[in-house]
Amino acid sequence: MKIEINNKWVETFEEETILEVLKRNNIHVPTLCHIKDMLPTGACRICVVEDADSGKLIPSCSFPVYDGLKVKTHSQKVISSRKTIVELLLSNHPDDCLYCVRNGNCELQSLSDNLQVRERKIRGNKNHHKLDLSSSSIIRDPEKCILCGRCVRICEEVMEVSAIDFINRGNKTVIGTTFNEGLNTSSCVNCGQCIMVCPTGALSEKKHFPEILSAINNPKKQVVVQYAPAISVSIAEDFDFKAGTDVNGKLNAALRAIGFDKVFDTTFSADLTIMEEGTELINRIKNGEKLPLITSCCPAWVKYAEEFYPEFLTNISSCKSPQQMLGAILKSYYAQKNNINPANIYSVAIMPCTAKKFEGQRDEMTNNGYSDVDAVLTTRELSELIKTFGIDFKNIEPELTDSPHGVRSTAGKLFGVSGGVMEAAIRTAYFKLTGSELLNFKVKSVRGLKGRKEAKIKIDNLELGVAVVSGLANAKILLEEIKNGRDDLHFIEIMACPGGCIGGGGQKINADENALKERMKALYIIDENETLKVSHKNPEVIELYKNFLEEPNSHIAHKLLHTTYKKRDVLL
Amino acid sequence: MLQNKAKILDKNQISRDNLIPILQEIQEREGFLSKKAITEVGQKMNLPTSKIYGVATFYNQFRFEPTGKYHIQLCRGTACHVLGSATILDEFEKQLKIKAGQTTSDGIFSLEIVACIGACGLAPVISVNGEFHAKLEINSVKEIINSYRNKSI
Structure with a gap:
């Protein structure tokens, strides 16, 4: 089958849309409402092309090709139609690009630039809406919303949360929660995937920049920072490195240059999590307690469970997430050892995630009245911080993390990708149950970006049933299966964001199409190349137990590193 | 319920x-x-x-607050529109300090926009709990509101 694009014939497949053919042939037409791999809605009409035979405009995202179709992608008619659409979108859009969080990275801005919109041709009444600042993770600015609907669809189709939808109609249409109340009262799980797809500045994360700046400049405060396993393989993209470059050392140096007093690696506490969670798993299996055990690292998943599946709360590991574990250790053991009043420690975490901001301020995440973590920055905010401080990231000399709480295994590093917590846990559980190490550490069946992966792992006489899901819609399917009687699973890893933390809601917006794969590969390469491949051999973790925590799941470990969950009463 | x-x-x-x-x-x-x-x-x-x-x-027809003691239905049909129902609506919203679809905080009045209520000869027209008020002018809005408010005391 062939179609003609701009006077050139190209091969097409059955049931392809025009847009797919254009993409394959590297012909760029703009899109706004379109999301890759989702059913097209054809709502925004910015992707129109001209049917060369009839002269009609057709939306390329939703129009299936047929043999002999002839289209023009950039005819005069097409360009002027696209330009009108953009002018209409701009007619009630705020004129504050300079002050906008998405200045320089806004799809509407680049569209109007590419179409050479140089004046306000159409003047509409400006919309007046209040900022929604109610959520601890996500800020909504409905005045900047162009109603493309991508956030609504991600929230519904990928996350199965549906916290937001179109409300009212016509020129009164806005996107909002049930009864148009604050996001904090809705079922929003703070995953931030809506921010990732928003073309404008209508959705952004709550910034913690001013607080961090004043803490850094406060001589009384010791400002400590930790960064998640996914950060070192993600941040590089913002500084002209290829996607998937591991810039661990440069990251340490940049953080010190900004003024953080101590730089720690959350991957250290990922290892600690494996010790605690692995022990919990083994105990539950040995004592015949409630199974399957489900991971608790992902705060978006935890809130989802508290709202939609409270019956599974006792299945969720009582372990705090690595972010909170390290936070708790820093304000207890580390403070004691270094003779610092925990009140004078300001603890910052850099995460590829917006839900971590919510997690950081949960009531349960405190000890003796001190928050484990005081501020959480996303990958995006870290980039901004590095730029604000004028750091030459590309050429900065790499440095090591601070010790202790800086050494990590590569198993902990895998936490950054879907399946990684599982793989790390299997390695340690195998050792704890058999006394010997796995012959081959690589657990292929739980690797990769598929939304759902399952495996049966032989450990002596035990056949450990494991499942790994990412994207809460996939989690829902699995949980329903279990509710309906499925009982062959011992351990489940759930991450809210597709692909795990490397695809988190705090990551670079409009990243390269292959970025996710490259970040994943980078984590696997680290695991391949380094020698410390299991959490239980991390010397600093072993030392921490010897000097302070005694043993996994000890009384003090429970006090500092474990937590509880509660059913949440929100409008579902 | x-x-x-x-x-x-x-x-x-x-x-x-x-x-x-x-x-x-x-x-x-x-x-x-x-x-x-x-x-x-x-x-x-x-x-x-x-x-x-x-x-x-x-849809316009759904309300999210209970109706007030006096439920005002304001006709926005064609005949009423031609004879100025838009300004009457503005006046009601101004006087009652609510938008169409809402109820006053004291629970006495609620305001609803309806399409033609079939009394075009009386345009612009409203109905308060079924009682019709015809050929409204801006000045009559305050009077009507006051008359019901006095009744409710």
């Missing part, structure tokens, strides 16, 4: 197609769509409340 809703939900086949008739029937019985009603419909129909609220706000 709970029983009523259960009946409504049982009677109507529970599918997304029946959402609007179900909401209409609930509003008919309860006067408005409460949070509780929307939550219950969502649970029964396995629909997120945001979707239900989205559908309900698309």
Whole structure:
């Protein structure tokens, strides 16, 4: 089958849309409402092309090709139609690009630039809406919303949360929660995937920049920072490195240059999590307690469970997430050892995630009245911080993390990708149950970006049933299966964001199409190349137990590193 | 009330197609769509409340607050429009300090926009609890409001 694009014939497949053919042939037409791999809605009409035979405009995202179709992608008619659409979108859009969080990275801005919109041709009444600042993770600015609907669809189709939808109609249409109340009262799980797809500045994360700046400049405060396993393989993209470059050392140096007093690696506490969670798993299996055990690292998943599946709360590991574990250790053991009043420690975490901001301020995440973590920055905010401080990231000399709480295994590093917590846990559980190490550490069946992966792992006489899901819609399917009687699973890893933390809601917006794969590969390469491949051999973790925590799941470990969950009463 | 809703939900086949008739029937019985009603419909129909609220706000007919003691229906049909019902609506909203679809905080008045109420000869016209007020002018709005307010004391 062939179609003609701009006077050139190209091969097409059955049931392809025009847009797919254009993409394959590297012909760029703009899109706004379109999301890759989702059913097209054809709502925004910015992707129109001209049917060369009839002269009609057709939306390329939703129009299936047929043999002999002839289209023009950039005819005069097409360009002027696209330009009108953009002018209409701009007619009630705020004129504050300079002050906008998405200045320089806004799809509407680049569209109007590419179409050479140089004046306000159409003047509409400006919309007046209040900022929604109610959520601890996500800020909504409905005045900047162009109603493309991508956030609504991600929230519904990928996350199965549906916290937001179109409300009212016509020129009164806005996107909002049930009864148009604050996001904090809705079922929003703070995953931030809506921010990732928003073309404008209508959705952004709550910034913690001013607080961090004043803490850094406060001589009384010791400002400590930790960064998640996914950060070192993600941040590089913002500084002209290829996607998937591991810039661990440069990251340490940049953080010190900004003024953080101590730089720690959350991957250290990922290892600690494996010790605690692995022990919990083994105990539950040995004592015949409630199974399957489900991971608790992902705060978006935890809130989802508290709202939609409270019956599974006792299945969720009582372990705090690595972010909170390290936070708790820093304000207890580390403070004691270094003779610092925990009140004078300001603890910052850099995460590829917006839900971590919510997690950081949960009531349960405190000890003796001190928050484990005081501020959480996303990958995006870290980039901004590095730029604000004028750091030459590309050429900065790499440095090591601070010790202790800086050494990590590569198993902990895998936490950054879907399946990684599982793989790390299997390695340690195998050792704890058999006394010997796995012959081959690589657990292929739980690797990769598929939304759902399952495996049966032989450990002596035990056949450990494991499942790994990412994207809460996939989690829902699995949980329903279990509710309906499925009982062959011992351990489940759930991450809210597709692909795990490397695809988190705090990551670079409009990243390269292959970025996710490259970040994943980078984590696997680290695991391949380094020698410390299991959490239980991390010397600093072993030392921490010897000097302070005694043993996994000890009384003090429970006090500092474990937590509880509660059913949440929100409008579902 | 709970029983009523259960009946409504049982009677109507529970599918997304029946959402609007179900909401209409609930509003008919309860006067408005409460949070509780929307939550219950969502649970029964396995629909997120945001979707239900989205559908309900698309249509003018649904209210989300109980009606006031005096429910003002303001006609925005063609004849009334030609004779200035838009300015009458503005005046009511200004005097009552509410928008159409809302109820005053003292619960005395609620305001609703309706399409033609079939009294074009009386345009612009409103109906307060079924009582018609014809050929309104801006100045008469305050008087009408006051007369009902005095009655309610």
